[in-house]
Amino acid sequence: MQWDIVIGLEIHVQLATKTKIFSGSSTAFGAEPNTQANAVDLAMPGTLPVPNEQAFRYAVMFGLATNAEIGRRSVFERKNYFYPDLPKGYQTTQLAQPIVGPGHVDIDLSDGSTKRVRIHHAHLEEDAGKSLHEDYHGMSGIDLNRAGTPLIEVVTEPDMNSAEEAVAFAKKLHSLVTSLGICDGDMSQGSMRFDVNISLKPKGSDTLGTRTETKNLNSFRFMEQAIAHEVERQMDILEDGGEIIQETRLYNGDRDESRSMRSKEEANDYRYFPCPDLLPVEIDDNFIEEARARLPELPDARRARFKEQYGLNDYDAGILSADAKLAGFFEETVEHGKDAKLASNWVQGEFSARLNAEEKSVAEAPITGAQLGALVTRIADNTLSSSGAKKVFEALWTGENDNVDAIIDTKGLKQVSDSGALEAMVDEVLAGMPDQVAQFQGEEDPKKRKKMLGGFMGPLMKASKGQGNPKLFNEILLRKLGG
């Protein structure tokens, strides 16, 4: 049987405010446990929440960037449940009147097509603390530094029909919120967390199947794997004549396994009601227009500009424009390196590969765009060969030296492009290899000739101590050998 896959996403985005949503406690990551958890965050009796204006501004910016209606009047509600990392016994969130109403985001797919994914709404809420289940004498440890960190929860319509589309949407959203500067996008620290709702229906059917929710995926790769895993699990059950149970599941990416967390029957009854501690928040035109004025260049516009301004193709422009920090790094590289195509190759190639290998973000890179730009300049003007350039890159990355020209000097990497000097070396090498010269000149097959030509390059590079310009060597060789 053929099945249609139906996917909707709920995404928690931590807002990059300095303080919490309802208190003046710092939200800086990595502080000692509970040093940023104060009276309001701890739910001490007699405390009252006061909402953070910046959290509303960021939510409104998100709404404007996703073509959404802004909730002029938004209301906080209490979502009641008991868990030790939630000291109040309820999460303050929004339900019926969220700050961001229906909107949409367009995603690009690998077949070149574009698809519109509708956003049902996005609401403001507070994050919970963290529970540490390591053994504290049979007890759990609670760190409430994260409690009260502002989140927007983005809820999509079930508009995605494959893991590829869901991941493309997730990446687009990541690109949007980091470009807006409203979230640091650091998924390893939980700045964005994805819940995936999945159901299957017979191909072409209009009736949605029973869905499951897989919670708390914190990387694009795990999200893709979790969707593949869940689709296969549901398909197996349905094809064996079974029924899908509506439930919440947890996915273990390291083992590619999932297990049921709770089923609908035991689902929490949250007993939402309007929070009496908070008045309705009204957003006026001034506030919205001021937020609009703060909108930076968004990824789609940046992509178009990269094509126009730097002559990049669609693929390169897409990759370099998606991440605001990578885009900034690329532009700094071009500014100092002139050659946009070369800069694009180095930023996407050596630079990105090295970040991935060391699991670093662009912000953590040990080199600057200006340094990479200086390196690109020296490749473009033929001072460096590609192997020499890699050595310079290595020295920059390891911090051995921070100046490209100084590295070239101390390591003697300057490529010899003086044709007189190179010609003398070619003469000398050819004179020492008469047999190979005769063999080359007697060979008719162009493929074999090309290969034999390579046989002269080794000795030439050796004669030039690796500094001869290979391109010029090649030209001179062909001329001398007649061909």
Next chain:
Amino acid sequence: MSISREDIEKVAVLARIKVDDEQVSALEKDLGNILDLVDQLSAADTDAVEPMAHPLDAVQRLRADEVTETNQREAFQAIAPATEDGLYLVPKVID
């Protein structure tokens, strides 16, 4: 409107309140009376009335995004039943 024993038991679990059988019988009567009162309110025609989010006719004031709190962990943990390594300790919970 009346309320069933099952409803009372469920609400008690959600609220983490322990009630024994005798109390459930008493609650059945008391809560039933309260719900009957609510039923009388339901008789009023509210079609043209917007649901109220808050009894005060006022809007929320917002706060500037500036750190105003300092670290007072020591004071807060002095009144906690159990702490270690800066963490509050609670009976083991595994979801």
